[in-house]
Amino acid sequence: MPTVSRGSRPMKTNEAEVDGHGDGIDAISAVSAVSAPAARVSPRPSRLTRPSRTGLSALPAWDRPWVPPAAAALVFVAGLIDILSAVTPGWRSRLDMIRQILPGAVSQQAAAFTVVVGLFLLLLAGGLRRRKRRAWHGVVALLAASIVLHVVKGLDYEEAVASAVLVVGLLLARGEFQAKGDPTTRWRALWVGMILATASVTVGLLLLQVGGGRLLGAHPLSAQFMHVVEGLIGVHGPLRFSSERVSDLVTRTLLTMGLLTTIAVVYLALRPPQPQPKLSDDDIAGMRALLACHGDADSLGYFALRSDKTVVWSATGKACVPYRVVSGVMLASGDPLGDNEAWPGAIREFLRIAAEHAWIPAVIGCSETGGKAWERAGLSVLEFGDEAIIDVRTFTLEGRDMRNVRQAVGRVERAGYTYRALRMRDLPAEERTRLKAQAAAWRGTETERGFSMALGRIGAPADDGCVVLMAFDRGGDDPAGGGGCEPQLRALLHFVPWGSRGLSLDLMVRDRNADNGLNDFLIVSALRAAGGLGVDRLSLNFAFFRSALERGQRLGAGPVTRCFRKLLVFLSRWFQIDSLYRFNAKFRPAWSPRYICFPANRNLPRIALAMLEAEAFLSWPRLTMRPAAHRLRRLVRPASACDRR
Structure with missing residues (x-):
């Protein structure tokens, strides 16, 4: 090597x-x-x-x-x-x-x-x-x-x-x-x-x-x-x-x-296998050092530590490009890590490796600064969505625009829900394990989606800087007798660090039997707890083609813009396009555009398929017994009276 x-x-x-x-x-x-x-x-x-x-x-x-x-x-x-x-x-x-x-x-x-x-x-x-x-x-x-x-x-x-x-x-x-x-x-x-x-x-x-x-x-x-x-x-x-x-x-x-x-x-x-390389301990240590120095630059930087990525370094070691190869596309996500003056060296090495293997180099979700760096290296750049960012210091529930969020949060609070906001380092190991198991149970057999804005794990010891928001119901009386039930965990949000003063949303899961508005309640709770956590800004979900959806519903929008919006709404039946945009827009965030970078227009269909596969919107069938085993455990596991409420 x-x-x-x-x-x-x-x-x-x-x-x-x-x-x-x-x-x-x-x-x-x-x-x-x-x-x-x-x-x-x-x-x-x-x-x-x-x-x-x-x-x-x-x-x-x-x-x-x-x-x-x-x-x-x-x-x-x-x-x-x-x-x-x-x-x-x-x-x-x-x-x-x-x-x-x-x-x-x-x-x-x-x-x-x-x-x-x-x-x-x-x-x-x-x-x-x-x-x-x-x-x-x-x-x-x-x-x-x-x-x-x-x-x-x-x-x-x-x-x-x-x-x-x-x-x-x-x-x-x-x-x-x-x-x-x-x-x-x-x-x-x-x-x-x-x-x-x-x-x-x-x-x-x-x-x-x-x-x-x-x-x-x-x-x-x-x-x-x-x-x-x-x-x-x-x-x-x-x-x-x-x-x-x-x-x-x-x-x-x-x-x-x-x-x-x-x-x-x-x-x-x-024959002796040639296994797919993973991030080495030295790679992870070097990337965490870069995040400690330059992590404030990109809200997606921490997601470079996903276990299914590898990394290419600049000759000086001051910058790196995390990536994964999917169906012949060498796919990077977010901006390069490290000093932006050292980015060209990492980008050159990235393109060299792509050329040696005849892979198509592509980038998903880079910022405007990153897009300019990739454009100088010869790639074309196209805006394809926006990231929702909320300034904690200026956020408020007051005003007519925030009425729907205010009512949803009030309804959940009247139902007796409470929350806890903690750094992972403050959670005992046993509670981390239960939290991980509960998140997996709520997800069930559904494929876990995410590549550019998902860490793919929760509760790992190395991620002690992450933040978890947990929503609990009020508990209640046990119908079988024996006193009241303890408050039950009904939803959780998991955030990864965004430098020293920010958080980026990683995971949002909930009990499907819980009250509506619970996710709104948790996001508002995260904003309320941000001051105590030393956080000034919060990055929420990514909205694909946000500007097209917004312009298409304006008065005087042209026929092409309206038709494109209708197409996006139609595709929202299978992909969370319009729903994610509307959910994010409720909180009146600042929109930060994100871009994809690609070599030529003829490569776009193949890159689009690779992105769908990387984000798990397109998944190939795999031989596994895990879904059947999960259903069997749910059938044979006895449920407590509190679980049946």
Whole structure:
């Protein structure tokens, strides 16, 4: 792992925290005959960077950005051609010629290998599009093999020439494919195995459909499926063919695909993993030191300590950029930490790592100061929302504008609710544990959302500067007798430090059976308790496209603005857009704009999906028993009389 100096001592620099898809090359690396070793080729600076107008190291660039997508498309087509060429009958005259030179079994086995080569080309096309060097090695090796296989299986000169031309083109464009591979774990073996098994069954069914005229007797789809599955493990299925050549081709192709699928899975399961790097103890200590000195600059700074992020440091160690890689997007959040004069060095290193891996660099939720720094480095900047900030010293419940909040707080107070506001350091360890368990119980099986404005934990010993607001009901009489019930915890807010004089909202959860207005009550209570905690400002939720929602409802708004607002309101059925804006606006905060930074407009759809995935609005299904276990515990756990109230 490379190191850089942080002051007087070396500091480890993590290069990747990766989620999502890899570069599509693990399966091919399992087959030594058609794979190439991983290459750690440092990209040539002249091809990776271009000078910006201000002289900073700028956005990663390549001489011919259209080459990788075009090459990936051609390789994908070549893979389809290989599969179709192998499963369709060849020219009889050519077959007679090849049989005079080679035994028929050799040409049939070559056809089976051609199907497998085509299958791997389909899988590797994605890695080639992402400029992965190992994918390029694998594709070149496979295309070279397919040239020989096309000739051997039936003197298919046309397909062989096409593969040869594609190999020459890839060799000439080899400089465009310099990106390093992504970190992987042994779970990739399961993923690759599922893909290869599905692809093998699909190709097998296609093979049977092409040779359907040679099938004897009834052959329903269920029988064809069983024949393919049994063929993948070397067992002759229930179907019978009138042509021995077709039967032999089907048997050889299915067995070859099954063997290579098994080899790929076993290889990936047994090879040494390359785990995703995490924040080291030195990283965390350095980031906390930067927050202690410069934490007042950005309300999102403390969220850089999330456990699913890693960090890249400037050469001086005076600044760093926390980030996470999601589906090929290198996603940073908030402003860089540290001295803003040292930001350019951290940004340069961030962009260098993105270029080495062919990741798309992007930033979510940076301030205006951070946006200017990223713009000078070559990224485009777009405003996409506002952060609600309340000045504790000027906040009041008086006035007509605050009537709704005033009434909600008064209603909750008349119902007998009370609150406690404490630093985490003042809570006993047992109470921290109960608080964490209660927050998890209220959340239930719902996915925990947040990346740019969520810490992802509560009650950790290292976070003793965080603040928790707890709302308790008045208690009551126990219907079963035995005295009154103690006041029960009904809601809580969790804040992280924003420098020395501010707090930033991290978590807001409540008992769904509690009274309405409880969150309003807790926010007002936090503002009331802020003076005793030494806090002058409070950062609340983030409102996506706040200005568009506000302008769209004004008198005289144009048709485009009104239509965009209607679209945002429509999307609020699934995402908290309009509701978060209205909730924040009740407290009459000051709005601080936040921005996203990106390389080019064509990258925006992919970056948007990565943001949704990072913020957990878009989540992929995972194999887990935790939701079922949670429901089971709720069924079998006896509830007290106070819980049932």
